[in-house]
Amino acid sequence: MSAAAENPPLASLTPRLEQILQSLPDRAFAARLRAVYLAAAHAISRLSDLDLVKYETPVVDASPDLSLWEEMAPVIRDTVMDVNALLNVIREQFPGTPPPSASRGKGSTDVPAILQEGMTKLAQSITQLGEAMRNPSVVSDRWQLLAEIQRFRSDYREQMSQLVFESASTFGEVSRAQVVPGYEAEVKAAVTVRAITSDLARIVGARLNKVRDAKPEEVLWNAQQLQTELDAFGRTAAYRNLRAQDKRHIVEARAEIGALALQDAPEKQALLTVTESLDELVRSLSAVNQRQLLILHDREVWAACGVRLERALAQSTKDPVASAKALAEAAASAQSLYGRDPTMDAFLRKARKLKLATLTGPELLTTIESFQSQLAQLDVM
Numbered sequence: 123m124s125a126a127a128e129n130p131p132l133a134s135l136t137p138r139l140e141q142i143l144q145s146l147p148d149r150a151f152a153a154r155l156r157a158v159y160l161a162a163a164h165a166i167s168r169l170s171d172l173d174l175v176k177y178e179t180p181v182v183d184a185s186p187d188l189s190l191w192e193e194m195a196p197v198i199r200d201t202v203m204d205v206n207a208l209l210n211v212i213r214e215q216f217p218g219t220p221p222p223s224a225s226r227g228k229g230s231t232d233v234p235a236i237l238q239e240g241m242t243k244l245a246q247s248i249t250q251l252g253e254a255m256r257n258p259s260v261v262s263d264r265w266q267l268l269a270e271i272q273r274f275r276s277d278y279r280e281q282m283s284q285l286v287f288e289s290a291s292t293f294g295e296v297s298r299a300q301v302v303p304g305y306e307a308e309v310k311a312a313v314t315v316r317a318i319t320s321d322l323a324r325i326v327g328a329r330l331n332k333v334r335d336a337k338p339e340e341v342l343w344n345a346q347q348l349q350t351e352l353d354a355f356g357r358t359a360a361y362r363n364l365r366a367q368d369k370r371h372i373v374e375a376r377a378e379i380g381a382l383a384l385q386d387a388p389e390k391q392a393l394l395t396v397t398e399s400l401d402e403l404v405r406s407l408s409a410v411n412q413r414q415l416l417i418l419h420d421r422e423v424w425a426a427c428g429v430r431l432e433r434a435l436a437q438s439t440k441d442p443v444a445s446a447k448a449l450a451e452a453a454a455s456a457q458s459l460y461g462r463d464p465t466m467d468a469f470l471r472k473a474r475k476l477k478l479a480t481l482t483g484p485e486l487l488t489t490i491e492s493f494q495s496q497l498a499q500l501d502v503m
Contacts, residue, residue, distance in 0.1 A: 133164035138300035139286075142293050154215040155289070158237060161211035162282045163303035168204045169275045169282075170304060174268050175362055178373060190264045194271060198255060201271070205248055205278055212241045232292045240285035247277060269366035279304070298418070309419050311363050312410065313458045318360035319407040320461035325351050330401045333394050341390045345383040348397065352376045368407060375400045411462055423459055427452045427497055434490050442482050449490055450478040456493075462500065469496045 135143075139159060146152040177193060216234045251274045260266050283302045290301040299305050329351065333344050352375070355361055361369070378396045382388040410416065430452035437445035453473040460470050469492070481489060 133160050133167060133303070135159055135163060135303065136301055138296060139290060139303075142290055142296075142301070145293070155233065157215050158208075158211055158289075159286060159303075161208045162286050165204045165208045166279050166282050166304045169201065169279050170307070173362060174272060174366060177264075177268060178369060190267055191261045194267060197271065198251070201275055201278070202248060202251065205244055208282065209241050209244060212237050233289045236289045236292070237285065240281065240288075244278065244281055244285075247274065247281065250274075265366055265370040272366050279308075309415055311359070312413060312416050313419070313460075315360045315363050316408075316410050316416065316461035318355070318358050319364075319404060319410070320467060322351075322355050322360075323401075323404045323407070326397070326401050326404050330394075330397045333390070333397050336390060338387070338390065341388050341393055342383070342385070345379055345385075345388055345393050348393075348400075349376070349379050349383045352379065364407075368403070371403050372400075375403070408461070420459055420462060423455055424497065424500060427456050428494075430455070431490055431494050431497065435487075435494070438487050438490060442486055445490070446479050446481045446486055449481065449486070449493070452493065453478055456497075459500070466496050466500055469493065 135156070143152045143156050143159075146155075177190060216237050254260055254270050254274070260270055283298070283305065286302050287296070287298050290296055299309070326348075329344065329348050333341070333348075336344050352372070355372075356376070361372070364372070375396055379393070379400075382393050382396070411420075430448045434445045434448035434452065437448065453470070456466075457470055457474075460467055473493075476489075478489065
């Protein structure tokens with residue numbers, strides 16, 4: 123039995139979801155819907171807690187790796203069981219679409235149809251998982267198997283989140299952050315990945331320039347430094363949350379660089395080749411910005427920062443203390459945008475070192491205007 127199975131996380135609903143359920147006039151219907159939402163919250167949590175790092179290997183080998191299949195079989199079993207647990211609750215609570223009932227209130231008659239549709243899609247995905255796990259090219263390749271398991275678990279979470287959001291939306295206007303269980307944690311994880319991989323791209327880019335300019339006696343030192351930098355990245359939360367296919371390339375690069383760092387006099391071209399490849403890979407990780415999760419998050423942060431900066435500008439002469447406070451709040455909020463744009467990143471790094479809440483006079487006004495300019499140029503649409 124897995125650790126997750128031994129210590130199942132406690133499921134809970136968001137305050138807004140609780141509010142919606144409490145507002146429903148049909149208490150029996152609300153209780154049935156609560157059971158589905160709690161099952162979804164539980165499943166989303168269960169499907170989010172798998173750490174694939176322990177299944178990774180630095181060995182790059184094309185030979186079949188059936189030992190991993192044996193290791194991952196319980197994980198695959200638990201994944202199927204977690205999804206089926208939610209499907210069973212939906213079947214029990216909403217076995218078929220009931221006739222319309224005016225007493226249930228706005229949206230209630232649409233919910234069973236939404237849940238049935240979501241259940242059908244999840245059931246189809248379980249079938250697809252089974253087919254993928256019977257594919258010899260998947261089960262015999264360690265990284266391919268890890269990637270497929272990671273992809274399916276992510277897809278299940280997304281489908282469950284959509285099921286909760288769509289059904290809750292029938293009762294009024296809501297945001298995903300307000301009603302989807304685990305949404306804030308997933309956004310936080312994505313923001314962390316973006317920030318740390320952005321810094322990694324800067325570090326590797328700077329190291330690449332040093333390798334290009336390195337004299338023969340400096341090659342070994344650069345290899346050792348790059349190895350240290352990658353080892354540090356491997357200990358971050360961002361590394362744990364990377365897609366398996368991206369991890370594979372990082373692991374391979376770490377192995378190559380580690381081998382060069384052990385040599386007395388590694389060839390510059392060998393280090394340059396692997397560093398250039400690594401630089402291309404880490405820059406490609408900026409594709410995380412295209413995740414719908416981050417796009418929605420960034421738009422909200424961008425708008426909130428804009429409002430705070432407008433307030434800071436309006437108060438800059440009348441009440442500089444309040445103005446500086448609003449500026450500091452905007453900068454703190456904008457840190458979650460780190461990694462979206464290099465120019466904005468440079469501004470945010472500088473902002474971390476400044477005591478923005480203590481700025482006064484021309485420096486306060488200049489900083490506000492500079493921040494507004496950076497924000498205006500940021501593409502979040």
